Amino acid sequence: MAKKEKQFVEEITPMEVDFARWYTDVITKTDLVDYSPVKGFMVIKPYGYALWEGIQEYADKRFKETGHKNCYFPLLIPESLLKKEEEHVEGFAPEVAWVTHGGSEELGERLCVRPTSETIICSMYAKWLNSYRDLPYLYNQWCSVVRWEKSTRPFLRTSEFLWQEGHTLHETYEEANEETLQMLGIYKELCEELLAIPVVCGRKSDKEKFAGAEATYTIEALMHDGKALQSGTSHFLGQHFTKAFEIQFTDREGGLSYPYHTSWGISTRLIGGLIMVHSDNRGLVLPPRIAPIQVAIVPIASHKGNVMEVVEGIYSDIKAAGIKVELDDRANYSPGWKFNEWEMKGVPVRLEIGPRDIENGQVTIFRRDTLEKTQVPMENLAKTVEDLLEDIQKSLFEKALKMREEKTSVAFDMDGLKKSLSENPGFVKAMWCGDQECELKIKEETGATIRCMPFEQENLSDKCICCGKKAEKMVYLAKAY
């Protein structure tokens, strides 16, 4: 008995009906990802991995331009090292996977699969660092980390994910602080320039900061459903770890000093954000700069006359212009089936070329983001496509920015906050007194958390949204992934 052929168009649940199912349908039916036999662990399929490669390429280039070098530290960390920084172990111990046996032998000390690498890296930095002349240390690694999660969703929260983690040491407080903000700036640009996702930059509250950090900075994006996604973080770690790990250097005065320390990371989570910002009920919508395939060419009535000859010429021209183009010459599938597949997979531009187009010296061009179909002259087609891709990139960003603005409200008291969250889910700007009690109460009563204290402050009022006492900080509140 033969297996069933894969069906197109596969059904995608509309996001208005069930946003969570919509998301799951999109990521699985477009071959980005699949569930693995290990609960909470995902398989990133080639089409999804290509998105990660695009993110890596952009980020790695920016890291290297700013003087960073890649390296690799062990996957497994001894329990005793994890415990050296007190807040850190409290934050991470509950969610690590423990290796207890190597082959048939029980280990003398348990090893955890790295949830993040501050501890193992600091143990090496302590061994390496000698003099202020060796500073700064500007190192990064690309790897996977494991955090044992109870409830998982592909890309957004999984027990294993791919990421990069930068770990730097600096002579002075100021330099380390600058580095922290510089890397946050690169993350912001990555989101906005490459992924067409507008982000809010700001500082996390003490409750929400990284375990062991002095300050955590974040970029926060807003999804279709009004929930926020923390999309990248940069931590100013001060001397917390360098003291705990006794990392010292001979300073300019000949004495011994502890360096200042930063760490920063982005992960495959960004792919979840990419989908939840741009995609629609037909499937993926990919911004051209991150799309693994930017243009799909579908020949119509390819057996007729010189169709394939013309199509192949166009394919070569577009490819030669440095555009990622695919010629879909599969014989077994109809043009309609192919249209559906490329639409679902979010390819920004589709070209249809048949005998009638050739007769008229034109091609039919389909734009995935607006679903517009137009005819354009065959002349200078590569340039037309290039310009269109740039236009799509820009307009996706603008659309996402508009969505965010529409989903951003202001509230002055708890009732206003609740009203905003139910009537127009999204970011709510509000004043906060800085007290953790208010922060907890807001979360308890509304489910929203302080996403960040944005760098761009607005003086909405002088009263805390929760307790009504004096407040100087504006925060972004939202429910979040």
Next chain:
Amino acid sequence: MAKKEKQFVEEITPMEVDFARWYTDVITKTDLVDYSPVKGFMVIKPYGYALWEGIQEYADKRFKETGHKNCYFPLLIPESLLKKEEEHVEGFAPEVAWVTHGGSEELGERLCVRPTSETIICSMYAKWLNSYRDLPYLYNQWCSVVRWEKSTRPFLRTSEFLWQEGHTLHETYEEANEETLQMLGIYKELCEELLAIPVVCGRKSDKEKFAGAEATYTIEALMHDGKALQSGTSHFLGQHFTKAFEIQFTDREGGLSYPYHTSWGISTRLIGGLIMVHSDNRGLVLPPRIAPIQVAIVPIASHKGNVMEVVEGIYSDIKAAGIKVELDDRANYSPGWKFNEWEMKGVPVRLEIGPRDIENGQVTIFRRDTLEKTQVPMENLAKTVEDLLEDIQKSLFEKALKMREEKTSVAFDMDGLKKSLSENPGFVKAMWCGDQECELKIKEETGATIRCMPFEQENLSDKCICCGKKAEKMVYLAKAY
């Protein structure tokens, strides 16, 4: 009390005195690698990681050119999956790390940290594959794997290492076989073109093949000390795993068939080979195509006249030619100290430029592989350097090939073999009857193993080197890492 400044030139034990110490000195004192707090696990430092990035870049390009795509499968594999292919579990179970706890909870089933990913990948392929139209599957992943080793040496054998693993499925036996050999060919070219390491290609004996493979093909390189290094393997897995994992597809006749399967990998072990083939008692010698820094420029008396101006101009010209160049303008170090550092780090070409050079319109050029120092005109310097780099690349390969030829003997009986191995350690070509008893006896009596049955066969005699019976196969024997 101030810490000690790092000293140069650090002492490297001469390889003639103690090859193992020489190797350790070279890799640690040139900042390639360091030992970590976890026994058998290494830290790959930026300079060492840059070598891996060079290998990745070359290989990834070749993989993609031949139609392969990258993806990512989970780090942890359930014990039950590992056990599905009988030979495979026997081969790997004794050397895996077991995760038994997630957070504070004991797991229902143990998970192993992947030693290789055939089992988890096959479990997904079984879920995905439908029709012959979906074939071939040409997927690869870059990741780290863990194999619990008792005795380790950085790069050569460590409990964790970085690698790539390709896993492909094909409709026919012939296609899968072709793929296996194609990937071995790419590995050979990587070694020879990029790393300047000549390799012997051939098939492993059944004893030495991959656990679960029908045939394993290998590239074998010869080190300075006459030991062989298995540098990459490509496995024809037949239907062993596809049957064990019930991977089936609808074939052209409408029936159900099992696909044919390959896997292939290279690892950070190649970096160990790179060092043991080219480096010398002064430290690293890096072939230009893999060198993270191809040219170091050291200004002499940089405070004088227009030295820095000229040097910076030269630096820009060379950089503009696409050469990886570093201008060493550190004020705290003397030129002599810098010469030593760049020599030790194996930078292929060093340029020295001082007031006298400028007066004469020339620069002093130092070639790391031959230690020759000459003067060349400043005119067309970028071109001169480019040509020199190509020449160094070529001559390092030729030197390595000559070394291998000198260290390759022929033996016709066990006494001859023992004599060769003690008088001129290296490869020994010999005839073998194909019997595993002889293979075991050779190993027991001499320590040498069958490295491979080379594709290029020579008919040395018709008698087995061990039992004297009829033999049709020529093999390469050697002690190996």
